[in-house]
Amino acid sequence: MTDLVREAGTRGAPASSLRDRERAALAGSGHLQVAIRRSTDNMDGRWRGLRESLPGAEELREAARSLRSAAITRLPELLGQLADNVEAAGGRVFFAADADEATGYITELAQRRGATRAVKAKSMVTEEIQLNARLAEVGVTAVETDLGEWAQQLDGEPPAHILGPALHKTQADWVRVLRPEGYEGGEDPDAMCAFARRTLRPRFLDADLGITGVNLAVASTGTLVMVTNEGNGRLTSGAPPVHVAVMGMERVVADWPEVDLLLALLGRAGSGVNFPTYVNCLTGPRRESELDGPEELHLVIVDNGRSKILGSPSQEALNCIRCGACLNACPVFRQIGGHAYGDVYSGPIGAVIVPLLSDGNHELSHASSLCGACWEACPVKIPLHELLLEGRAQHAGSERALWRAWARAWSSPRAFALTGAPAGLRPPQALVPPPFREWAKGRTLPRREGSTFRTRWARGEVLD
Template sequence: MSSEFLTLSTSLRERTAAQVSDSRLRSNLARATDAFADRKAAAYAQFADPEEVRAKARAAKGEVLRRLDQILERLADRLEAVGAQVHWARTDEEARDHVRRIVQTHSAHRIVKSKSMLSEEIALNEALEEIGSEVTETDLGEWIIQLAREAPSHIIVPAIHKDRTQVRDTLQRVAEGDLSDVPGELAAFARRELRQRFLQADLGISGVNFAVAESGTLVLVTNEGNGRLATSVPPVHVALLGMERVVETWEQLDLLLALLPRAATGQPITTYVSAITGARRPKELDGPRELHVVVVDNGRSSILGTEFTEMLACIRCGACLNVCPVYRQTGGHGYGWVYPGPMGAVLTPLLVESKGAAEVPNASSLCGACWQACPVGIPLQDMLLALRRRASEEARLGERAAWGAWAAAWSRPWAYRASLRLASMAARMFNPSKVPGPPQRWALGREVPTPARHSFRDQWRKGSR
């Protein structure tokens, strides 16, 4: 990863410290996430019974996951039947190799991209720049982030952490005259700049929101039109498909298509919903002449069949980010990888094996707001808890012993009482934030409660005498 923001090698505490004390960031985030929540409620009100739609969508995803191998096979057959070339990638490296080979075959120097979180996950831009291609992100938010050399901090609104003056300052780097900070004028500047790049591009790369197996169709959900441009103007289109983003039928798609934009931005439908079935046909005047679909596993199959399987039902709407009390304070960069918020805190340790990744589920309050907000009802808080348990089982012996002793003490009345008396005495003798080592680390960022001199039980006993 090229970005300084994406690193799981620092500790969670280090990554979030700066963000939590950045009041500008916090007010940008609060304004944006509140607006999303209001719009979402209005869009859900169009359903006669929103819970029924959610339940059906969840069941549909469950059906797909249980038969994922067969459905992927059907998709591949249909894709090939409509003339698309299908490439299979078990790992991120293999996915990058596939795209690089296609790029090199076409000597594609100029590449335009429509937003794809999967491409962030496999660090595709860097891999293409290494072989001399010039990659332009064309989603306005992604372009801002690319110019600022940052990572997205939200999966739907990548530059959510920046306000208009910060955006102006970023775009100014590639502008000749002085830019204003009016969003409409900044967007118009982006349109002019990026239009030329679309027209000159040798190859377009997009993600895929949903693939429909029964017809071999790729569905893209966008608002700006850059997704349509990237998949219509250049002579070659490469689509990156996360292997779980498939449905079997158009009926299933209807459910997910109704929920995704409502949960993401509060829109009943996005401005553009494109359904791409193969490359340009003989009588058509435009559209790519070649369509390549790279189906990516990159750790997803290791989630399948485990207690975390339902995470593969995620449709990447970002609703869990907007309601998460932790995300709303820290923003996305603290999570350390491409997927932030509750869905990221579950997905990161499942896809990335490292100590840093195992720590990410701690960035949650287990309040369950994410589960309530999730359009497909993924029990995120249950998964966060399970991941914390898993991480604690792998923790150092000392830490495990401490937790074990606590659990044992609080399971017996006499030991519970003794522990409270001990805590009360200890708290008066020393402050944990002053004790070097684990106590100090634990106390950092916490308000350590002062145990009462006499416990409630003691007072009750005295009072009742």
């Protein structure tokens, strides 16, 4: 993996341009594309199949869209209710305006507890706020426990996909990554899985802190719902003496029936299963009558730029349930992979929210062909293609000038006639003017059949 691609995952405007990162991703042997396509084909295909077999799938998705939108417009009320109920159950709640506040709270907590060892269950938001680096500064080693995420951490790479962090890695890559940890077997997924179990199990049992994300937070009962297929969410939240749950502020839902609907869609769209393997529902820390569980539960609710999306024309992007279905369906993601996006959020949803969250990396809204496959795949039907277009409009710059010039030209009969002439010329690739050369690569320009409409009109052939 080149350095250009490796640097991805850091926040703010990346040092390299999108074009450079795309070139880096496309420059390899083609293995990256083969690996991504196989994984995404598999996930996208399963979700398509389940969409067809689920009775009333379209109505369920429309309802989910409406319900998510309604919850977002009630955010202040629902977050207040959530915080009250988490506190009533014995948990503590911290509202963090940005990454610094969130990581500051967690590192202070770690220091107060004298923590040196943390385990984490996959959470995009903790990647977003760069929690592992902040914890390392105060002497806490954080181990990622999702199998794919662990491999990415060992390999010094950010996750490449929301649900398949290591989907670009071959079995040979896995052996290379696990070898220094003591793995002695070959390219055998079962043996590597067993090795991960043996190696990570003591980490859970010795950890001072367990840090997880939150898939959905239920305002009515103060319950944090966390979904994993591996069980690392249950272990991370259940084994260490302190559990820190970090959630983007938009994860909140009003009540349990929404959980039923959204989990059914999340499992199908994300993992291709009717229901996720483990759905873990946490209401406060361990009770006095219970035999195990954490002594303390802390919920960190993170804004970090999300309030800029709230009330903006792109507000619906906050409806996202982070299933990864739009990544799997996207022809651009399937070609360049997650790292080329240069942020923790990739694919169509990343191309929409990254420029909005960070007020940088605006060029990401161009990492799309606007084909709408993302919208079709989205279980909560976010019109991602329209939001991508909105993103482009916000930062159009020279492109806007170009389209304006084009609009002016085609509004004038004389100028329009002029643009018709070169279309018949079929210039060789070398003569295509630079702005269009990239586009023309690999394409054969069409040959014009006969004369133009205007010529035929002038000759009186049209109304014959």
